[in-house]
Amino acid sequence: xxxxxxxxxxxxxxxxxxxxxxxxxxxxxxxxxxxxxxxxxxxxxxxxxxxxxxxxxxxxxxxxxxxxxxxxxxxxxxxxxxxxxxxxxxxxxxxxxxxxxxxxxxxxxxxxxxxxxxxxxxxxxxxxxxxxxxxxxxxxxxxxxxxxxxxxxxxxxxxxxxxxxxxxxxxxxxxxxxxxxxxxxxxxxxxxxxxxxxxxxxxxxxxxxxxxxxxxxxxxxxxxxxxxxxxxxxx
Numbered sequence: 001x002x003x004x005x006x007x008x009x010x011x012x013x014x015x016x017x018x019x020x021x022x023x024x025x026x027x028x029x030x031x032x033x034x035x036x037x038x039x040x041x042x043x044x045x046x047x048x049x050x051x052x053x054x055x056x057x058x059x060x061x062x063x064x065x066x067x068x069x070x071x072x073x074x075x076x077x078x079x080x081x082x083x084x085x086x087x088x089x090x091x092x093x094x095x096x097x098x099x100x101x102x103x104x105x106x107x108x109x110x111x112x113x114x115x116x117x118x119x120x121x122x123x124x125x126x127x128x129x130x131x132x133x134x135x136x137x138x139x140x141x142x143x144x145x146x147x148x149x150x151x152x153x154x155x156x157x158x159x160x161x162x163x164x165x166x167x168x169x170x171x172x173x174x175x176x177x178x179x180x181x182x183x184x185x186x187x188x189x190x191x192x193x194x195x196x197x198x199x200x201x202x203x204x205x206x207x208x209x210x211x212x213x214x215x216x217x218x219x220x221x222x223x224x225x226x227x228x229x230x231x232x233x234x235x
């Protein structure tokens with residue numbers, strides 16, 4: 001009898017796990033849709049995308065749309081081990097629900113263009129050692145249905161090490177289609193069976209493998225840039 005029960009359990013367990021994984025993927029997509037709706041409200045009010053960071057390096061885009069969403073939708077429901085970088089700041093959080101990342105800089109690794117091809121804003125010097133971020137206008141996105149805005153990410157760019165009293169919402173969470181060196185962190189997560197959900201500027205969500213979103217293919221690189229061009233010279 002117990003052998004039969006054990007056999008049935010072994011047969012059912014993979015199906016249960018697959019169903020749970022699929023449910024988390026759908027929940028993640030729902031979170032992104034809610035963030036997309038909040039972002040559309042921000043665009044309607046401001047005509048531009050929120051800048052990614054404040055001048056002191058702290059995250060800004062989360063707070064810009066927070067009023068139109070709840071803090072829970074800023075996290076993917078898939079529990080993941082915390083990165084070493086995260087543990088430097090929050091050592092008591094070995095497992096986390098990862099923040100979504102913002103397509104702040106587009107598909108740029110070296111040789112950045114004068115205007116940021118991502119949505120995080122372009123830094124403009126206004127004086128000697130003084131400058132500010134100029135937001136990306138809504139009109140700069142040539143094809144909203146083919147421009148990634150938010151998605152599953154595992155990396156964040158930390159604020160200065162001297163900052164105190166940080167919370168997990170303070171760092172700048174971003175996504176990008178390359179490996180962040182020297183830490184070696186990929187700019188896209190693999191929360192869902194090696195895949196990641198991505199929200200596009202027209203508020204639709206797509207699931208794809210981590211390797212797809214980080215592909216060197218020109219077709220994929222176009223999805224990261226507001227002008228919908230791959231720009232090999234930026235790589």
